[in-house]
Amino acid sequence: MIDEIDQLLISALMSDSRRSLKALAQVSGLSSPSVAERLRRLEERGVIKGYTVDVEPKSFGYLLQAIVRIRPLPGQLQEVERQIQAIPQFTECDKVTGDDCFIARLHVHDMEQLDTLLDRLNHHAETNTAIVKKTPIKRRLPPMT
Missing domain, CATH: 1.10.10.10 (Winged helix-like DNA-binding domain superfamily/Winged helix DNA-binding domain)
Incomplete structure (x- = not known):
């Protein structure tokens, strides 16, 4: 409690x-x-899982952030998950219900790098990408009540 x-x-x-x-x-x-x-x-009790540092990706040259919806092709779900895990520029990924199986956050230096990284998934999945313009709400806890 x-x-x-x-x-x-x-x-x-x-x-x-x-x-x-x-x-x-x-x-x-x-x-x-x-x-x-x-x-x-x-x-x-696992309520506090760790203590962390909040680092600004732009400090490392990652000027663009994208949200990528990923829909694996038939029979490619596990391979797509492995590919996402193998690309360190994917900083978060959720496996979700619905048409897309994954929604991921990706940090890249430029559009060329974005294209290169997404091309690695193209043989295994369809992607839909949105560039993040601003983050009005950073990751936060839901109300504790």
Whole structure:
């Protein structure tokens, strides 16, 4: 069960995963050892899966981001999944219901690289690509209530 203090700790970590135990103790009104114990229990239960760094892909020259809907050709589902996993520019991928089996996020340097990477899938799948202009909502948690 997630109580209000756990929710406070999780929200604080979502806004800055580098917060110290002392800072988390101030936010929650607990002692640092109590915060450490709560975090340990949240990790053990799988509520907190890890702590991360948010890196800007443009810093590495990835100027374009695309959302790619991928529909494998008959009998090619597993091969398409292997291909997606083998292309490191695919930074996220969901297997979904509906006409398309995969919806993936792809970061590329330019349109030429986009074409080259998608050409690797063309023998196994149909793709439909949309270039991301802006991300008004970054990945976030749904409400914890």
